[in-house]
Amino acid sequence: MTELFEPYRVPEGAAQSGFPEEVTRSATGPFPGAAMSAQLAAALECAPTPVRLWEFGSGRIRYLNPAAAALLGFPDGGEVSARTAADVCTDTAVAQAPEVFAALTDRGRWCGRTELRHLRTGTPIPTVLSVFVTEPDENERPLLIGAIAREPTTAGEREHPLLAALAEADQRCREQSALAELSRLAVTADLDTLLAAASGEVTALLGTRCAAVARVHGIGGAALPVLGYHGPGPRPSTVAAGHGSLTGYTATEAAVVCCPDRADERRFATADMAAHGLGSGIGVPIGHDPIWGMLTAHFAGPRVAREHEVALVRAVAAVLSTAIGRIEVEERLRHQSLHDPLTGLPNRTLALKRITAALDQAAHTGIRVAVLVIDLDNFRHVNARLGHAGGDAALIRLADRLRSLVRPTDTVARLGGDEFLILCPAVTGPADATAIADRIATRVLHRSPRVSVSPSPVPPSPRTS
Numbered sequence: 001m002t003e004l005f006e007p008y009r010v011p012e013g014a015a016q017s018g019f020p021e022e023v024t025r026s027a028t029g030p031f032p033g034a035a036m037s038a039q040l041a042a043a044l045e046c047a048p049t050p051v052r053l054w055e056f057g058s059g060r061i062r063y064l065n066p067a068a069a070a071l072l073g074f075p076d077g078g079e080v081s082a083r084t085a086a087d088v089c090t091d092t093a094v095a096q097a098p099e100v101f102a103a104l105t106d107r108g109r110w111c112g113r114t115e116l117r118h119l120r121t122g123t124p125i126p127t128v129l130s131v132f133v134t135e136p137d138e139n140e141r142p143l144l145i146g147a148i149a150r151e152p153t154t155a156g157e158r159e160h161p162l163l164a165a166l167a168e169a170d171q172r173c174r175e176q177s178a179l180a181e182l183s184r185l186a187v188t189a190d191l192d193t194l195l196a197a198a199s200g201e202v203t204a205l206l207g208t209r210c211a212a213v214a215r216v217h218g219i220g221g222a223a224l225p226v227l228g229y230h231g232p233g234p235r236p237s238t239v240a241a242g243h244g245s246l247t248g249y250t251a252t253e254a255a256v257v258c259c260p261d262r263a264d265e266r267r268f269a270t271a272d273m274a275a276h277g278l279g280s281g282i283g284v285p286i287g288h289d290p291i292w293g294m295l296t297a298h299f300a301g302p303r304v305a306r307e308h309e310v311a312l313v314r315a316v317a318a319v320l321s322t323a324i325g326r327i328e329v330e331e332r333l334r335h336q337s338l339h340d341p342l343t344g345l346p347n348r349t350l351a352l353k354r355i356t357a358a359l360d361q362a363a364h365t366g367i368r369v370a371v372l373v374i375d376l377d378n379f380r381h382v383n384a385r386l387g388h389a390g391g392d393a394a395l396i397r398l399a400d401r402l403r404s405l406v407r408p409t410d411t412v413a414r415l416g417g418d419e420f421l422i423l424c425p426a427v428t429g430p431a432d433a434t435a436i437a438d439r440i441a442t443r444v445l446h447r448s449p450r451v452s453v454s455p456s457p458v459p460p461s462p463r464t465s
Contacts, residue, residue: 050149053134056104056142059084071149073119083119090115090124100131104142108133113152126152175205175312179319186323194323195228198316202297203230206309209278209300213286213320214239214247215293224248227293236272243268250283250294256310257283261302273298280305284313287321295320340414342392343399351413351421358425367426370433372440374402376418401444406436 044051050068054061061080064072072088074080086094092115103110109132116125128150135144178201185194195213202211210231214224223238224247241248249268250257259281262270273281281298282305285291295317338350346354358369376398383391395418402412402420411423422440427433 052147052149054085054145054147056133056145059086061085061088062144068149071125072116073121088116088119090117092124093117104131104133104145108142116149128152171205175315178205179315182316182319182323186319186326189323191227191324191327194320194327196230198295198320199228199230202295202313202316205312206297207299208297210276211295211297212236212239212247213293213295214251216251216291224251224294231298240269240272245269245272246281246283246298247294247296250285250296251291254285254288254291256285256314258305258310259283260304263302279303282310282313284310284317286317287324292321292324343396343414345399345403345420346411346413348413348415351411351415351423354411354413354423354425358423361425368429368432370424370427370436372422372424372433372437373415374420374422374440376420379418398444402440405440405443 044065047065048067050071051063051065052061052068053063061083064074064080068074069080074083089097096112096114100110109130111130112128114127114129116127116129117123118125130148130150132146133142133144134146135142137143182194182198182201185197189197199211199213202208208231210229212226212231213228214226216224222241224241225238226236229235239245239247242252243249245268246257246259257267259265259270259273262273262279273279276298277300278298279301280303281296283294283296286293286295295313297313338347338353339345340347355369355371361367362369379391382394386394395414398420399412399414402422406412406422407424409425411421411425413421413423415421422436424433424436427436
């Protein structure tokens with residue numbers, strides 16, 4: 001049989017550990033270490049596990065058992081001494097070399113996943129490699145290195161299920177943590193903050209390309225406004241309603257919709273997905289009877305959504321639904337606290353807040369602010385004649401008339417009873433305020449107003465004095 005390598009001599013002065021000066025060979029092939037039993041040598045030659053030895057300094061391969069020679073593509077009985085460890089390593093393994101060398105120097109061993117390379121075809125060979133020092137030099141530095149290779153599927157047939165279970169548990173932990181954080185925000189955060197956080201968490205947890213929250217303002221509209229988005233720009237402002245998009249179709253169906261492949265989708269148009277490089281997606285309604293909006297998650301390529309992924313998006317949508325309910329209740333309570341329940345006009349509290357804001361702005365800009373107060377004389381006679389229901393109807397009609405006569409920037413407020421206030425945040429001067437009062441009095445009250453003009457406490461700007 002042709003020798004697999006040249007005789008290996010221990011360098012002069014190297015520590016002796018049973019290796020002879022010359023490598024001998026067993027009946028089945030050469031093996032460095034005649035001091036070892038013939039039975040051990042025969043076992044390595046016949047072992048199905050690939051084993052090899054190489055020099056630490058030069059990397060020259062000193063021994064391959066038949067299993068290693070077959071794995072790495074060495075011809076049967078061919079020379080190995082002209083080859084180095086680098087010849088059978090991919091770039092991945094070469095990149096790991098500093099880590100391996102450091103471990104061998106410090107601890108005398110290393111074990112991990114790497115890639116070997118088939119000598120003839122160059123094909124990468126994924127493997128789990130156990131590397132150890134078999135011979136140190138006189139300074140206890142590595143001299144001769146041994147390696148045992150195992151296929152990942154064989155080496156990890158016990159560890160892979162455990163690693164998969166650990167990875168799944170870690171993912172579930174991250175999901176629960178994210179849902180807990182969203183639930184915390186659901187109690188305190190405003191709508192914009194909440195929607196941004198929800199879309200961001202969906203993207204991070206599922207690895208989607210983007211996620212968005214759109215609002216339903218009636219299914220019949222041509223477009224649905226996008227209120228929350230996380231993903232590459234540009235940020236969409238609207239999305240097609242109805243059968244024009246995954247989002248619109250989810251709103252139409254009021255149910256979970258999964259699109260595994262844009263190219264095969266026939267239920268709704270996918271032009272917007274194609275334009276943004278999206279291949280698949282999940283749509284989940286937010287709320288019910290009626291739905292408030294939709295939460296969508298899009299992947300870059302075709303992909304069948306897993307059950308737990310759909311469940312996560314639904315859980316996020318459920319948190320959003322609860323939070324939105326809280327926000328809407330708060331908005332109603334805030335509106336009720338700042339508006340007159342009969343006419344819907346701002347009440348005294350809101351009127352004073354807007355007057356304060358207008359005066360603060362006037363202090364910086366020098367603009368003039370006018371406040372008109374309307375007091376209905378003898379309104380009690382209306383109540384006596386028409387009853388309280390008739391009086392209420394008259395006040396509602398008066399409020400509507402006043403709103404129709406002021407500018408969009410003006411505020412009409414009911415102070416209480418038969419008193420109203422009109423705030424005009426930008427007038428040219430007293431004459432302008434008097435003109436506004438005269439117009440309202442003649443068109444609404446059908447009489448000339450009693451006007452009393454008092455300057456605001458804001459000093460006039462030099463530009464308007």
